[in-house]
Amino acid sequence: xxxxxxxxxxxxxxxxxxxxxxxxxxxxxxxxxxxxxxxxxxxxxxxxxxxxxxxxxxxxxxxxxxxxxxxxxxxxxxxxxxxxxxxxxxxxxxxxxxxxxxxxxxxxxxxxxxxxxxxxxxxxxxxxxxxxxxxxxxxxxxxxxxxxxxxxxxxxxxxxxxxxxxxxxxxxxxxxxxxxxxxxxxxxxxxxxxxxxxxxxxxxxxxxxxxxxxxxxxxxxxxxxxxxxxxxxxxxxxxxxxxxxxxxxxxxxxxxxxxxxxxxxxxxxxxxxxxxxxxxxxxxxxxxxxxxxxxxxxxxxxxxxxxxxxxxxxxxxxxxxxxxxxxxxxxxxxxxxxxxxxxxxxxxxxxxxxxxxxxxxxxxxxxxxxxxxxxxxxxxxxxxxxxxxxx
Amino acid sequence: xxxxxxxxxxxxxxxxxxxxxxxxxxxxxxxxxxxxxxxxxxxxxxxxxxxxxxxxxxxxxxxxxxxxxxxxxxxxxxxxxxxxxxxxxxxxxxxxxxxxxxxxxxxxxxxxxxxxxxxxxxxxxxxxxxxxxxxxxxxxxxxxxxxxxxxxxxxxxxxxxxxxxxxxxxxxxxxxxxxxxxxxxxxxxxxxxxxxxxxxxxxxxxxxxxxxxxxxxxxxxxxxxxxxxxxxxxxxxxxxxxxxxxxxxxxxxxxxxxxxxxxxxxxxxxxxxxxxxxxxxxxxxxxxxxxxxxxxxxxxxxxxxxxxxxxxxxxxxxxxxxxxxxxxxxxxxxxxxxxxxxxxxxxxxxxxxxxxxxxxxxxxxxxxxxxxxxxxxxxxxxxxxxxxxxxxxxxxxxxxxxxxxxxxxxxxxx
Numbered sequence: 001x002x003x004x005x006x007x008x009x010x011x012x013x014x015x016x017x018x019x020x021x022x023x024x025x026x027x028x029x030x031x032x033x034x035x036x037x038x039x040x041x042x043x044x045x046x047x048x049x050x051x052x053x054x055x056x057x058x059x060x061x062x063x064x065x066x067x068x069x070x071x072x073x074x075x076x077x078x079x080x081x082x083x084x085x086x087x088x089x090x091x092x093x094x095x096x097x098x099x100x101x102x103x104x105x106x107x108x109x110x111x112x113x114x115x116x117x118x119x120x121x122x123x124x125x126x127x128x129x130x131x132x133x134x135x136x137x138x139x140x141x142x143x144x145x146x147x148x149x150x151x152x153x154x155x156x157x158x159x160x161x162x163x164x165x166x167x168x169x170x171x172x173x174x175x176x177x178x179x180x181x182x183x184x185x186x187x188x189x190x191x192x193x194x195x196x197x198x199x200x201x202x203x204x205x206x207x208x209x210x211x212x213x214x215x216x217x218x219x220x221x222x223x224x225x226x227x228x229x230x231x232x233x234x235x236x237x238x239x240x241x242x243x244x245x246x247x248x249x250x251x252x253x254x255x256x257x258x259x260x261x262x263x264x265x266x267x268x269x270x271x272x273x274x275x276x277x278x279x280x281x282x283x284x285x286x287x288x289x290x291x292x293x294x295x296x297x298x299x300x301x302x303x304x305x306x307x308x309x310x311x312x313x314x315x316x317x318x319x320x321x322x323x324x325x326x327x328x329x330x331x332x333x334x335x336x337x338x339x340x341x342x343x344x345x346x347x348x349x350x351x352x353x354x355x356x357x358x359x360x361x362x363x364x365x366x367x368x369x370x371x372x373x374x375x376x377x378x379x380x381x382x383x384x385x386x387x388x389x390x391x
Numbered sequence: 392x393x394x395x396x397x398x399x400x401x402x403x404x405x406x407x408x409x410x411x412x413x414x415x416x417x418x419x420x421x422x423x424x425x426x427x428x429x430x431x432x433x434x435x436x437x438x439x440x441x442x443x444x445x446x447x448x449x450x451x452x453x454x455x456x457x458x459x460x461x462x463x464x465x466x467x468x469x470x471x472x473x474x475x476x477x478x479x480x481x482x483x484x485x486x487x488x489x490x491x492x493x494x495x496x497x498x499x500x501x502x503x504x505x506x507x508x509x510x511x512x513x514x515x516x517x518x519x520x521x522x523x524x525x526x527x528x529x530x531x532x533x534x535x536x537x538x539x540x541x542x543x544x545x546x547x548x549x550x551x552x553x554x555x556x557x558x559x560x561x562x563x564x565x566x567x568x569x570x571x572x573x574x575x576x577x578x579x580x581x582x583x584x585x586x587x588x589x590x591x592x593x594x595x596x597x598x599x600x601x602x603x604x605x606x607x608x609x610x611x612x613x614x615x616x617x618x619x620x621x622x623x624x625x626x627x628x629x630x631x632x633x634x635x636x637x638x639x640x641x642x643x644x645x646x647x648x649x650x651x652x653x654x655x656x657x658x659x660x661x662x663x664x665x666x667x668x669x670x671x672x673x674x675x676x677x678x679x680x681x682x683x684x685x686x687x688x689x690x691x692x693x694x695x696x697x698x699x700x701x702x703x704x705x706x707x708x709x710x711x712x713x714x715x716x717x718x719x720x721x722x723x724x725x726x727x728x729x730x731x732x733x734x735x736x737x738x739x740x741x742x743x744x745x746x747x748x749x750x751x752x753x754x755x756x757x758x759x760x761x762x763x764x765x766x767x768x769x770x771x772x773x774x775x776x777x778x779x780x781x782x783x784x785x786x787x788x789x790x791x792x793x794x795x796x797x798x799x800x801x802x803x804x805x
Binding site for chain 1: 644723
């Protein structure tokens with residue numbers, strides 16, 4: 001039983017990956033998520049790369065297919081008066097409105113029609129501050145959200161990772177948690193809430209409380225390249241066929257690593273203090289053993305001896321790793337255009353099972369079903385709306 | 392219900408966690424109004440109290456900023472779970488709770504006599520959320536993981552670094568919060584279901600699988616195009632310039648990204664339209680992308696003359712996406728965050744008064760309040776044992792004498 005949220009109705013108006021990932025989490029857990037899209041072109045997420053065979057198209061966007069899995073799609077021009085009315089009716093029966101398009105402006109205040117509605121709004125910055133009107137892509141949000149200062153070599157160019165979704169999904173999940181909590185509050189006898197999530201703040205919350213640490217200790221944590229500053233064995237090493245990452249924290253773990261590397265008992269590294277004061281020498285000594293072996297070998301031998309070690313995987317290796325296969329994390333999705341595709345799953349296993357596999361909708365696939373079956377429109381109404389370009 | 396009531400009031404969560412990935416989801420639930428009881432023991436306090444702070448553990452265990460921040464709004468209970476009495480009390484709490492969140496290796500809970508089956512016998516509606524490195528089953532289930540290992544194996548490290556160079560480690564430790572966030576959502580979903588049906592659930596979240604979800608674009612690209620994405624510094628597949636450029640001062644940087652020809656012209660105008668900006672090799676988006684190395688070098692010669700904050704303001708006013716790279720010392724006094732009231736200043740009896748980041752979601756305009764940080768070891772023993780479990784004073788005194796509970800850690804095998 002993985003449809004845990006099957007009694008929750010969500011309406012999503014999204015052009016960005018944060019809102020889309022938020023909606024995905026609800027849909028994956030069984031909520032009814034209606035994605036309201038523009039009649040022409042649909043949600044902007046449909047036009048985010050990667051595309052099937054590098055060919056853009058309404059039904060060819062990989063990120064759309066991932067984020068929209070299990071949602072229903074309804075086209076609606078919400079700026080048209082009839083479209084706004086229909087959106088209002090949709091919201092009367094919804095628990096959550098996920099919104100990064102400023103939908104409140106189209107419908108007046110959604111909360112008036114439905115006091116139990118949780119209205120979740122995504123923005124880059126909290127209104128009222130100096131950055132409110134700033135243009136911000138991924139780099140600007142990562143810079144202002146404290147991420148870039150934490151990736152890169154000291155004093156060299158600060159970096160973001162080469163994945164747009166890594167930063168984009170963070171506000172999405174932050175908002176999803178808040179909205180689901182608010183639904184619980186509304187069900188427990190409260191009312192709906194307006195929830196505002198700013199991407200800058202969501203990213204900053206994800207940086208391990210570095211400002212509290214600075215205030216408490218006077219120490220500012222910044223990027224340290226391939227290691228954590230001051231830790232002898234929390235760093236990457238070069239193996240014969242690529243990189244591995246050690247995260248040995250306790251003395252027992254580090255001593256075991258030294259034993260595996262054939263430097264057990266080396267008087268230069270007898271104590272933690274010795275190792276930390278000769279941190280580069282220590283790296284050379286342990287690194288010699290690692291460099292002589294494959295990533296897989298180092299990873300396995302260390303882990304079988306309870307030394308925290310990981311191999312740095314290329315993205316094409318990830319789905320083939322034995323643990324990933326054994327757990328069945330990737331799923332096969334049948335799609336009318338893309339065919340049978342291997343997609344990442346998630347968010348979690350419930351009672352030993354992943355949520356059931358559902359495909360993303362074709363643009364407007366559920367428009368008629370929702371208008372006629374749920375919003376009380378006649379066949380004639382639907383035809384008229386289509387003729388006016390509202391759907 | 393008054394206007395300020397937080398949405399999860401009435402939900403009780405037992406937190407049996409350490410470090411960051413496990414304590415984070417229950418901290419979020421505590422921020423949102425749940426009553427969260429953090430269970431440690433005087434024999435084995437959360438190691439985050441010790442590893443994240445310099446000094447003698449016996450002196451500093453209440454001073455760890457990461458511990459105090461990650462366990463805000465929680466109650467503190469000690470229980471020695473290696474003894475039957477501790478386990479009995481834990482199960483008594485399970486009977487009165489909605490969820491248990493734990494992040495020990497998959498062997499630990501069953502070894503303590505606290506398997507999901509035992510918990511379910513005590514309370515069929517209980518949700519047990521396990522946050523681990525690799526999940527509750529499979530060949531790697533007992534392997535040891537910290538954030539950087541989840542990043543390495545998931546593919547994140549393969550995407551993090553300079554073009555053609557080796558893997559780097561995120562100072563942020565991203566796979567911990569990535570897992571923590573999904574665990575919070577999944578726990579709430581299971582609690583929602585349990586409240587409706589009376590049926591609990593074992594929720595299984597791993598750092599490895601959580602991290603893979605956040606790099607969906609790279610994983611899907613591989614499947615959809617056959618392309619294997621690698622480390623590429625700050626390059627973007629479509630935009631150039633797109634990067635961080637040096638500004639005036641020590642380790643000062645400004646990000647600039649240009650998506651349209653209009654933004655490119657505005658950037659050129661900001662520079663005073665030097666001749667190089669009009670060269671054919673930078674005339675179109677594709678040309679700029681091809682020649683991005685030269686472009687980045689020329690742009691850096693210009694940006695390095697300016698203050699990063701002033702330059703960002705100037706470029707933004709001209710319609711060019713730009714922002715200073717902010718480090719903790721900047722963020723703690725960032726005017727945008729100050730205007731929002733994002734940091735809450737909270738007192739702690741030992742650690743003093745410090746700024747703590749709010750949960751980044753405002754409810755009707757307000758961040759969830761941080762009523763207190765910590766907790767101190769065992770500080771709510773009496774409240775939990777007498778008010779929730781109904782124990783008398785004599786019984787509580789006996790538990791203390793037997794060291795089942797306490798408030799001072801027994802470092803060095805006491």
